[in-house]
Amino acid sequence: MSKITIVPDNVEFTVSSDETILDAGLRHKLNLPHSCKNGVCSSCKTKIIEGEVTLDSYNPKTLTDSEREQGYTLLCKAHALSDVVLDIPNILDGFPIKILPAKVTSINKAHKIAIINLKLPANMAFGFYAGQYIEVMIKGKNRSYSIGSSPQQKNEIEIHVKNYPGGIFSDYVWNELKIDNILRFRGPLGTFRLQNTNNPIVCICTGTGFAPIKAILEDMYINEDQREITLYWGNREIEDYYSLDVIEKWRKKLNIKVVLCLSKKDAPTTAADYFLGYVTSALVEDFTDLSNHEVYACGNPSMIEQVFEIACNKLELLRERFFSDAFIPSVI
Numbered sequence: 001m002s003k004i005t006i007v008p009d010n011v012e013f014t015v016s017s018d019e020t021i022l023d024a025g026l027r028h029k030l031n032l033p034h035s036c037k038n039g040v041c042s043s044c045k046t047k048i049i050e051g052e053v054t055l056d057s058y059n060p061k062t063l064t065d066s067e068r069e070q071g072y073t074l075l076c077k078a079h080a081l082s083d084v085v086l087d088i089p090n091i092l093d094g095f096p097i098k099i100l101p102a103k104v105t106s107i108n109k110a111h112k113i114a115i116i117n118l119k120l121p122a123n124m125a126f127g128f129y130a131g132q133y134i135e136v137m138i139k140g141k142n143r144s145y146s147i148g149s150s151p152q153q154k155n156e157i158e159i160h161v162k163n164y165p166g167g168i169f170s171d172y173v174w175n176e177l178k179i180d181n182i183l184r185f186r187g188p189l190g191t192f193r194l195q196n197t198n199n200p201i202v203c204i205c206t207g208t209g210f211a212p213i214k215a216i217l218e219d220m221y222i223n224e225d226q227r228e229i230t231l232y233w234g235n236r237e238i239e240d241y242y243s244l245d246v247i248e249k250w251r252k253k254l255n256i257k258v259v260l261c262l263s264k265k266d267a268p269t270t271a272a273d274y275f276l277g278y279v280t281s282a283l284v285e286d287f288t289d290l291s292n293h294e295v296y297a298c299g300n301p302s303m304i305e306q307v308f309e310i311a312c313n314k315l316e317l318l319r320e321r322f323f324s325d326a327f328i329p330s331v332i
């Protein structure tokens with residue numbers, strides 16, 4: 001057992017050598033910074049002040065050798081070799097992680113997506129930031145789903161589940177789940193959320209990466225936030241889009257430009273309302289300089305990597321203003 005201390009708030013917990021520091025922190029109900037839990041997204045990159053860790057394999061782009069030499073590590077891959085002191089400001093901010101039952105109140109299936117509404121127990125408060133996710137516990141496994149509704153919608157949350165044929169949770173949703181069933185989940189998790197600034201924002205998502213963006217924009221809509229927003233939402237084909245009515249609603253009140261991007265090579269050229277190509281191509285058509293912006297990217301990890309490269313290396317976005325949530329498949 002090693003002791004982990006988080007400064008400046010001096011929070012302590014123990015970790016065994018066979019679990020990662022992130023897993024131990026979550027077990028102790030601390031929402032350590034993280035997203036993919038798989039060494040791909042770099043959301044959990046943290047500075048070690050004291051102590052030694054060893055790392056399981058990870059994508060070297062997320063933690064460079066130079067960053068490692070400067071003392072940075074990836075919490076989702078790090079095992080403590082000694083007592084460790086980590087620098088994580090504001091660790092006590094945020095909402096407590098809970099395990100809760102929720103009743104399914106509706107299941108709306110559109111093409112490959114199911115939108116599931118979950119009613120939370122009236123006597124157990126559940127707070128979260130727009131952008132965070134939950135882990136649904138099913139058949140002994142955990143599956144992560146971003147919350148697609150605003151925290152200001154009381155006692156109910158919505159998740160968007162893509163159908164992966166053969167997938168444990170997908171098959172359960174498509175073949176077994178019924179209204180009034182109870183799902184257990186753990187949350188809120190993750191650190192993806194809107195920053196409290198006035199910078200113009202660019203949101204880029206693919207597929208159900210729309211869910212956390214929808215939560216953030218719904219929240220901005222309720223708050224009558226007039227920040228400049230550009231939203232790129234990529235899908236392969238027109239049928240993959242869902243919840244387009246909410247975009248029409250946002251257009252009436254938010255300062256928003258929405259670009260729906262179709263990536264399928266033979267997408268109909270008559271799709272006049274759509275950009276034909278990848279979200280990254282649409283981004284570089286619209287922007288030459290993102291130095292005043294914040295970028296929020298969600299969805300498949302390779303898209304997020306490309307957006308990061310383009311935004312930070314070509315369009316002058318400050319690295320600390322890039323926020324992402326990578327939908328990495330769970331380790332079964």
Ligand SMILES: Cc1cc2nc3c(=O)[nH]c(=O)nc-3n(C[C@H](O)[C@H](O)[C@H](O)COP(=O)(O)OP(=O)(O)OC[C@H]3O[C@@H](n4cnc5c(N)ncnc54)[C@H](O)[C@@H]3O)c2cc1C
Pocket residue numbers: 035036037133143144145146147159160161162163164165166167168169170171190208209211212325326327328329330332
């Ligand atoms: C932080 C976070 C948030 C997420 N939010 C959402 C969300 O809002 N909506 C959503 O639909 N998913 C989301 N995911 C992905 C989700 O957790 C599951 O991985 C996914 O739903 C598949 O689960 P399953 O049990 O159906 O399939 P599994 O049983 O896990 O996998 C079966 C097979 O399906 C394929 N597969 C599974 N997941 C993926 C994937 N992401 N990309 C490509 N192929 C895959 C693989 O071939 C895999 O072998 C999120 C993931 C993370 C880490």
